[in-house]
Amino acid sequence: MDEIPRDIQVAVRAAAEAPQDYKGELSTVFRRARRRRARRRATAAAAAFTVLAGLAGGGFALRQRTDAMPLHEPASPVPAQRLLLPGADGIYVAAQGDPSPVHLGDAAQIGELSVDDHLLTHQVVGGGRYTTSIGLPDGRLVSMGPRGAAPPHGEMLLTVETPGGQTQQRDVTSEDEPVSLAAADATTAYLWRPYGLYARELAGGLERLVISSDMLELPDSDPAGGLDAADVGGDRLVIADQDRSCRPLLTSIAPPQGLRFLPLTALGCTSVTGLRLSPAALRVAVTYRAKGASRVAVLSTEDGRVLADREVATAKGGAAAATVEVAWTDDRTVRGVVVPTGGKEVHTLRQFTVVS
Amino acid sequence: MVVPTTAPRSAPAEPVTDGFEAFYRAHVDRVYRALAVTLRRDDLAHEAVDEAMARAYARWHVVGTLDNPAGWVFRVGLNWATSWWRKLRREGPPLTDTGHPAADHPAADTTPGGALFALAALPLPQRAVVTCRILLDLSTAETAEALGLSEGTVKSRLSRGLAALRAQLSTEE
Structure with a gap:
């Protein structure tokens, strides 16, 4: 049967008009x-380099095995990520630094715990309860928060502040739709909007869709509302969907495609509270809850293996009333802090380190 | 939009792209709709057609000489989309499978005359043949070449698909 009846042709053509434009x-x-093309060239170059390195330096590398780094690790040092304290709400002091207490939470400032254990504060223009801030390694602070009324009816402003005090601010609201800041790097802010994750150039404001909500099986109207945590690093996106919080999904955003789930179920995870990709996106640090305690695990993004896992706050120690923030010092070392919230006492912030 | 057809001597070689822009403008919407009907997901079809067009652009010196470049783009887009799903499913099935392009049950949406509903009830291979033949206007031989099938397989899938569509549409009436 090779002829197609006309009525079926008409019906099928009509059906093809149904999808959105x-x-x-x-x-x-x-x-x-x-x-x-760039990816293929990089892969070819890496393969050639690997072969040459193997041929030329094999013997030497074997003798130096204990000091050797895997070939896929970046040779040059990467800038350390900053440890901001967006969930802080109370009075704090760093364990080793300046003993003067700092109040964080309701003012237009955000706290940061430096590598040398000083509690710093940054003023956020228009900042407040609904503001999200991300610290870039070059010292800039990228924030998003409302002007005027609280979401969803207020304008949402994307603010970039330099260490010198220069501020660039843009209204990124579109037709009263929800928008939130997912991540940022030196050139780009990643925003959740109803249709998906968008990359917005910090310099020019040009936006493009990098992956749609439907591809991630997130609610189309407000994808960020369906997430427990998310992070973007390089061309990788990792999300913890509320429906399967303990099975974060790693995807590529260039081109958009699912790569693998990163299950934490074997670790007793009940919910994921935070995700942070390492600077080269080779690992992801996951903060999660298990049996009332707060824990931090490090997983390989290449095969999903659990490389490290430790408890950072016990159920008795007030894990339920604390947030856990983490940042990568390099591609193997993640530092973090448990941030107790509420109460009138002064909370002492003690850093921890997880090496994988 | 200027399509780069030549490159400075010092720059990396760009693909030969004469005629690609005209091809894109003439066919992208039709291929997208064919993929949307076949995959039953507009967003996945969007990504698939973009990816397939990017690959066609990169190999335009070859793809541009084919009898049916649109059929090639359709097949590459379809393969890319189904691979994407299979990869996710290998890692662990999602909680709901309703959006899976190979799901056997029809989607809940309705369309003019119930045709999309009827199409959704077809298995993916039959749906791909029907959309190639009707929406991309490919002949049996061209569909076979585009999908990498024998003409006999195309005829048999088309026959079964049309019979199922006929039955479904009659029921709707």
Whole structure:
């Protein structure tokens, strides 16, 4: 049977009008092709380098095995991530630094615990209860918060503040739709909007969709509302969906495709509270709850293996009334702090380190 | 939009892209709709057609010489989308499978004349053949080439698909 009845042809053609219009652009295709070509070249170069290194330095590398780093690790040091304290709400003092207590939580400032254990504060323009802030390694602070009324009716402002005090502020609200800050790097802020995750150029404000809500099986109206945690690093996105919080999903955003789940169920996880990718996105630090305690695990993004896992706050020690913040010092070392919230006493912030 | 067709001597070689922009503008919407009907997910079809077009652009010196570049783009997009799903499913099935392009049960949405509902009830291979033949206007031979099947397989899938569509649409009436 090779002929197709006309009525079926008409019905199928009518069905093809049902999907929403194609919204893509030729420039997206070109960008995608360029990224693909660059990736293939990088892979080929890495393969060639690996072979040459293996041939030329094999013997030497074997003798130096104990000091050797895996070939996929970056040779040059990467800038350390900053340990901001967005969940802080109370009076704090750093364990080793300045003993003067600092009040964090309801003022327009955010706390940061430096590598040398000083509790720093940063003023956030228009900051407040609904503001999210991300500290970039170069010292800039990227924040998002409302101007005027609280969400969802107020304007949401994306603010970039330099260490010198220069401020760039943009209204990123679109038709009263929810928007939130997912992550940021030196050039780009990643925003959750109803249709998915968007990359917004910090310099020019140009936005593009990097992965849609439907591809991540998140609610189309407010994808961030369906998440327990998320982070973007390089071309990787990791999310903990509320429906399967303890099975974070790692995806590529260039091009968008699912890579693997990173299950924590074997560790007794009941919910994930935070995710942070290492600077080269080779590992992810996961803060999670298990049996009332707060724990931090480090997983490999290449195969999902658990590389480290430790308890950082016990159920008796007030884990339920504390948040845990983590940041990578380098691609193997993550530092963190348990931040108790509430109460009138002064909380002492003690850093911990997890090496994987 | 200017399509780069030549490159400075010092720059890395760009693919030969004569005619790609015209091809893209003429076919992208049709291929997208064919993929959306086949995959039953607009967003996945969008990503798939973008990815397939990017690959066509990168290999335009070859793809541009084919009899049916649109069929090639459709197949690459379809393979990319189904691989994406399979990869996720290998790691662990999602809680709901309703969006899976290979799901056997029809989607809950309805369309003019119930045709999308009827199409959704077809197995993915039959749906791909039907959309190639009707929406991309490919002949049996062209569909076979585009999907990498024998003509006999295309005919048999088309026959079964049309019979199921006929039965489903009659029921709707």
